[in-house]
Amino acid sequence: MKRKVELVVKSVDVIALDTFEMTLVNEYVAKTAIPGQFLHLLVDGHTLRRPISIANVDRNNNEITILFKIVGDGTKQLAAYKPGMSIDALGPSGNGFSYEGKLNSVLLVGGGIGIPPLYNLGKTLKKKGIKVTAVLGFQSKEHVFYEANLRELGKTYVVTNDGTYGYRGFVTSVMDQIEDFDTYYSCGPIPMLKAVTKQLQDHSGYISLEERMGCGVGACFACVIPTDSHGGYKKICKDGPVFAADEVVL
Amino acid sequence: MKRKVELVVKSVDVIALDTFEMTLVNEYVAKTAIPGQFLHLLVDGHTLRRPISIANVDRNNNEITILFKIVGDGTKQLAAYKPGMSIDALGPSGNGFSYEGKLNSVLLVGGGIGIPPLYNLGKTLKKKGIKVTAVLGFQSKEHVFYEANLRELGKTYVVTNDGTYGYRGFVTSVMDQIEDFDTYYSCGPIPMLKAVTKQLQDHSGYISLEERMGCGVGACFACVIPTDSHGGYKKICKDGPVFAADEVVL
């Protein structure tokens, strides 16, 4: 049976411009979540839940970390939650990243608030002894977060669109500097994912997608993505949010 | 200019079944309120404000007391407010009780949650040396509140509909036991007010009325009460809530 869970807020910290890190306590989620899954959070007074990726899990302490950016009312309210308050969530939801088979090295390509699920993945892969390289894209310096965390996992390139920090340009601008890898994992805005999957079309890869959701469980058909040009589709909330790069049409 | 004020919750206590006493701090309201006026309270998430009478004022400490009964979502939420939280209100609103001229003795007739404004009035009149007698009607024993407070002001009769406390019956049942008085003041459900004004038609009296409100300031015509049978009317929020007993048609 699937569950509706209560997570207790442990801490809320601002880590970059409009960007927050929230630590939550819940045993069930901490014990069962895999990288790439998300929580479907109920924010008081809102009809629809907010999907937020799981950015880190501390199984020993039953803690889950989420990172989110304020983009509207729901995330604004979320940022105002105080330690001790509890949040109703569905999850862990969706399917996570695939990393079956023999993997020696992976590339993580994250854009802005798409980075959180990749961090969770990178940590897990590193523990398995897999070499991790990361490319992180941000709008500008004040948006940069989790650089140090990623550096702990492996070589990390930071790119800002305006060049105020790290390399200037897009995540794709630094790809020619990167040593070869077996598989890539990417999450970020659609234009970025398009550019990344195109540039890395010779590699196997996985992407994590976002779409506005109704139910978040697969029942309402709000969050579909085409898999071909003749009517095939997947549901992001249930079949995803992670897909093989060649499985969906962006 | 009229004001929108912020009142800070000092305490919330349950004083009878579903009945709460809340102490609020606000200098402007404490300094200006007169008996019979109400506060038009904004409860989060609600489109319309809730009118609640001022039950007591402590001018020295800038404190106002309100008493309310949980009847729906708004009052339920109000009961859950914690000390330190603040409440947005319009007020002090409406016109209070008239007690001009020479008064030696008054009768207060209150039904249930209609008692609070009468307490505020009684205290004020007593300070002026006027003799106060009170008749308080409740549904049953567990609803009784503020009996001691009223007894401090003068002789007090308590009546319960089911006879579980004090006299059995309605407020009108004990009126023949009451010594004469100059004026009466009454607040409570409409059927009670009808019975009271009828029984006391030989006396001058004032009644405080309730009606569902839109604006609470006199702009929307939601809360009218006829003054005659040919189209005359008053607005409860602005011209009332207190009216001379013969001024309106119940």
Add this chain to the structure above:
Amino acid sequence: MTDLAVDLPGLKLKNPVMPASGCFGFGREYSEFYDLKKLGAVIMKAATGEVRYGNKTPRVAETTSGMLNAIGLQNPGVEKIIETEIPFIAAYAVPIIANVAGSSLEEYVKVASAFNHAESVNALELNISCPNVKEGGIQFGTNPDMAAEVTQKVKEASNLPVYVKLSPNVTDITAMAKAVEKAGADGLSMINTVTGMQIDLDNKQPLLANKTGGLSGQAIKPIAIRMIYEVKQHVNIPIIGMGGISSAEDVLEFLLAGANAVAVGTANFQNPFACPEIIDELPAVLQKYGFDSVKDAIGKGHGV
């Protein structure tokens, strides 16, 4: 014991609460949260003659106390639904109502007929009111004559009771209700969503790819109550009421207005346990307001 049972044409309901069409898929997802046999019935997502992909995304937007959707009737087509979805729900021994959609008379008839040989379907909900299909569905829902025609054709073709689902986007809901009653409808289902729009300030265009969408959720409850109350005074067929229900108190309000049973849509998204929780709370709410059974409460908001 409070009696929750209701008997409607083709439907012996152990309780009056069912998930609304399109808000519950074909039951699979919510069956992972609780046992579907708890439900009064299941109303399936719309079926069309052939597979449909539906509208482009974004397909949903949140509004104050409501949401807009423009899914666009995405479904695998009626035959596939009969083959793969119905057996799944039927295993829970819960009555099934099939929601029938289309963009032409012929398609409605085709879909309705297909359900004749689907075991375990107890009734049809004729969706003449889906506002999110460009090709015509909506005229059936706003013109009494067309509504009557499609109702009659479907009644002729089907051996199941037919509940016609009315759109609130009309000047005169009573005229629609009377027209389909006269055409043979066994019941009504109301209301579908109210056409609305949200404009995205960042992109300066309607947020939904389809531009307009259907407004549902608590925001529309007063509209649903008004329409059911009005229609109840003019028709003699039962009404499945819906529109913003999220509590047992809401269910009672719909019953008082004249609904014989109810459907819960948007509330499932906020709380996947919405239906079973409402069912659990209903007896106490009925008792609190003086009713010993659901049947007692139906239409009681109309006075004596």
Add this chain to the structure above:
Amino acid sequence: MTDLAVDLPGLKLKNPVMPASGCFGFGREYSEFYDLKKLGAVIMKAATGEVRYGNKTPRVAETTSGMLNAIGLQNPGVEKIIETEIPFIAAYAVPIIANVAGSSLEEYVKVASAFNHAESVNALELNISCPNVKEGGIQFGTNPDMAAEVTQKVKEASNLPVYVKLSPNVTDITAMAKAVEKAGADGLSMINTVTGMQIDLDNKQPLLANKTGGLSGQAIKPIAIRMIYEVKQHVNIPIIGMGGISSAEDVLEFLLAGANAVAVGTANFQNPFACPEIIDELPAVLQKYGFDSVKDAIGKGHGV
């Protein structure tokens, strides 16, 4: 400097925000909270030919993110309004729109004509859509031919620009808009309230004495936006938009949908300073989304 000014027939508005009819009385009460000259204009409460008492109470009910009202056009009658109310508002040197109501063609014409000799009235808002009067007001609002007729008669009788206020309770809002445009309307005002009902569980009857009431407030915003967006594509007269506005962002959404100015109704009840606060916040909101003026934003949600 962000330019908030808008020029509409008869109305030179320094900003596009005005209180909506019926939600601001005749200005007296809110003038005790702030200086009315801050407002773009004032739309007065409905005027009828003679004094009216209106409906029985309760006249309002709260709904989720909205409210129902059935005031029933209570007002002192047009002559009294001209005599005692208009001079009060006029003292604030703010444009005045008079809301004209009635239950017959003759009454509409009488009221409209009366305002011809009222100094300081800049335009009429022809309320053909009040859902809370039994005697007929509503047919004018739901039948395009009747709407056109009353518009034409009022235009003939009046020397003021006429904004026709449309009801959302219709199947085809565009048909209504086109009909009154053709009949000579100088502008539109939309939307009025959506007919709704609430049933009181305790008393087991509709809560409002009038049974039905008009739904207003944030709940109806998506309906208003949809209707304005649709109508904008088919008419060439300006639109005063309203329905659930409570913030400067909402105002921008209405401008993008195609409104040329806006009115704020229910929000005044929650916050008596709603209008002045929205006016104060509007420049920053316009700038945030890339507009230097209100005029720039009008209709910009329709793409290129």
